[in-house]
Amino acid sequence: MRALPGYPGPRHWRQVPVTDQHYVDIGTGDPVLFLHGNPSWSYLWRSLLGTLSPDFRCIAPDLAGFGLSPPVPEPQGSVDALERQLWCLDRLFRHLTAGQGLPGRRWTLVMHDWGGPIGIAWALRNPGVVARLVVLNSAAFPWPAGHRLPMYLRWIRAGGPVAALARATNALPRAAVRLGVVRRLGAAERMAYLLPFAGRQHRRTAVEFIRCIPRSDDDPAWRLLEPTDADGGLAGLPMFIGWGTRDRVFTQAVLAEWTRRFPQARVRRYDGAGHFVMEDAAGQLDRHVRDFLRSS
Known part of the structure; x- marks a missing residue:
């Protein structure tokens, strides 16, 4: 597909009946669930999907309201965007295990950006399902002391005219695909990233x-993740951390907090990579993740 270079073709596209959530389903073997962040969609996993699918069943959904997935009405009892995504993820898991032949255990989560808190919160709610974790430039705990979001995120976070401008234009995704990488993306790749945000x-x-980005340690969003540094079933899991060191949001201090909480983690730093580490370090990262999954 010329409009989506490198992305798996429509024969691998699926939809969840209840939510119409779109996902890519490719490969065979133990399941690997890819959770992207904001503003992106499953397109950013295309290189990893090509590398891992010969050995693993790769499931790459578009979070509700991203990519090829429509937004969903807020389910009863939901409190915010995070809760809605967890609700959709529950439906995806039930669809895959009940109707598509996937097992209820031995899952690997590959998480980036908002995919981190969504994936960790979901794993905590479903003990015993997740066997391994792959973390790529994300956070799932209160920000380290002294951490400060870039100014443009603080402006949008506060609402007002900057947030209104971001809703009215494609400025936010355009900035992300330029500022989030060190290696400049090709024109076709940039257009593929931006396509859903039209x-x-x-x-x-x-x-x-x-x-929804939490501002302080007492933000309600963190309550979904409170057990991550206790015995919530994740502390001893095999973990791979692949980190683009030139990320403006998820800094080295955030990486240090991951390693403090999960000292067993296998860590790879990619000094020539930014926030979209899967773009800047595609070849290296793909091999490192594949080797981790084969050996753990």
């Missing part, structure tokens, strides 16, 4: 996620 409803979801 619609106002997807831009609204992207802004909503920024406005």
Whole structure:
């Protein structure tokens, strides 16, 4: 597909009946679930999908309101965007295990950006399902002392005219695909990243996620993740951390907090990579993740 270079073709596209959530399903073997962040979609996993699918069943959903997935109505009892994504993820898991032949255990989570807190919160709610964790430039705990978001995120987080501008234009995704990489993406790749955000409803979801970024340690969002540094079933799991060291949001201090909480983690730093480490370090990262999954 010329519009989506490198992305698996439509024969690998699926939808969850209850939510219409779109996902890519490719390969055979133990399941690997890829969870992207904001503002992006499953397109960013294309290189890892090609590397891992010969050995693993790779499931790469578009979070609700991103990529090829429509937003979903807020389910009863939901409190924010995070809860809605967890609700959709539950439906995806039930669809895959009940109707698509996937097992209820031995899952690997590959998480980036918002995929980190979503994936960790979901794993804590479903003990025994997840066997391994792959973390790529993300956070799932209160920000380290002294951490400060870039100014443009603080402006959108506060609402007002900057947030309104982000909803009205494609400025936020355009900035992400340029500032989030060290290696400049090709024109076709940039267009593929931006394609879903041409619609106002997807831009609204992207802004909503920024406005959900927790500001302080007592933010309600962190309550979904409180057991991560206790015995919530994840502390001893095999973990691979692949980190782009030139990330403006998820800094080295965030990486240090991951390693403090999960001292067993196998860590790889990619000094020539930014926030989208899977773009800047594609070949190296792909091999390192594959080797980790084969050996753990």
